[in-house]
Amino acid sequence: MKLIDFNSRPPISAYQPNADHLQNYRRVYRASEAQASGSLQDYLQAYDRLEAERVVVKAKDAQSTFGVKTSNEEVAGFCAEHGSRYVGWAGVDPHKGEAAVDELRYAVRELGLRGLNLQCFEHRLAINDPQMIRLYRACVELDIPVNIHCGINFSTHSLMEYGRPLLLDEVMVALPRLRVVASPPGWPWVHELVGVAWRHRNLYIGVSAVRPKYLAVAGSGYEGLLQYGNSVLQDQMIFGTSYPMQPIDRAVEELLALPLKDSVKEKWLYSNAARLLELA
Template identity: 55%
Template sequence: MLSAGSEAAQGLDGYLETYERLGTRHVVLKARDVSTTFGFKVANELVADFINSHGPRFIGFAGVDPYQADAVAEFDHAVNRLGLRGLNLQCFELKMAPDDARLFPLYEKAIELDVPVNIHCGINFSTHTPMSLGKPEYLDNVMVRYPELRAIASPPGWPWVQELIGAAWRHPNLYIGVLAVRPRLLAKAHSGYEPLLQYGRTILKHKMIFGSAFPMMPVDTAVAEVNSLDLGDEVRKLWLHDNAARFLGLESANEAVR
């Protein structure tokens, strides 16, 4: 699975060409609504319009503002009317922990709609919101309450990587997104990310999902770095394809996700 991206200077044509060149079948585009806390919004309609214009390669996740009374209705509209296929919650930008009760109706709606939820996990670099909101223990609480929820923790939990591994090991429907991190760091001693490679090749190999997280780094670079990891062909296919296909609920396992 690739989060949206290409070199900004290339413009739209270069952005689209990148995915053609890499043979990418699907790219996840995420809306975001942090209007109440930061006055910023990437509208669901904007994401849906892009997908409608550029074809089925692109899959959209909705963004809603949980401080607003119509958040659940907006999420439902984004899925049932706009055709988006998941929910994006950047909890540190919402200034809410993932287990905040105000998010429970959204989790319940995601279960009802049978769509997955992306939840930010790990450090954030905004000094206007606590770093602690990214702790994996809050995701563990969510999954205890909603074991049927399909959720992905991304980025992958630094500096609480071990705790995230424990949570993903405990909960069958909790995945780990390898994005917003240089993939090569997973093989670098003392980076703090090494356990992701150790467990991601073994007991958690069915839980790891790659994403480029552009514009933090060029898509080509992210793909090259994950391909350079000592994963083996079977595990590499899981990270780049099978796990994402299962998480996204794609109709055919042959719909490759990179």
């Protein structure tokens, strides 16, 4: 079955998992990340082994809040070095105002990046904050999708509320042409996210930063993703391993083991993301 991994971080110095504000993530994901550790060569070979069609790697800019940045140039360079399998998305700092919009235009038009990545909790801004809306409007102008962190975050330097899925409804009503991937998939407000996605066909749910097997565990809070993702939302579900939060092969195996129709698994693993990335 074809694969697009929509959320992956290569093990290179440009990514900064040990940033101070993310230390609680390291506690939460300690066991899983220990199983995922490996070299860049291991990382590249994993996608060779799976014959992945595309792997989305994302920049981010949280300089104003936490002094960290994975630059657009570094992401574009990684993709150029390792071939067309790797698709880069831009990251800009919404606190930089119009300068951020200009940086996004440059990243798309000159560096060839294909989307925008915004981690609301790292910007300390809610999904519907006016500073975020400015960038969403730029995405519509540039005809690119945006990835918006949605649901819980584990940084105790920021607030959970910034990622509340219900806030997406206001955004989608104001900008009906905006294409959004909400990932991770909204926990503990999964049904809020399901409701917003059911209302707005341009909103995709990114199943990432969670072990897929937990979607089938009673009482986990993720069960709605299976119920609706196997039916009315089957065309709006996108899969990402979130490597190095978990091993790439294991995440794919667990997704394939879920009680989903085979035709739906194909959509989650490949064709929905292919449509978003305009590969098909």
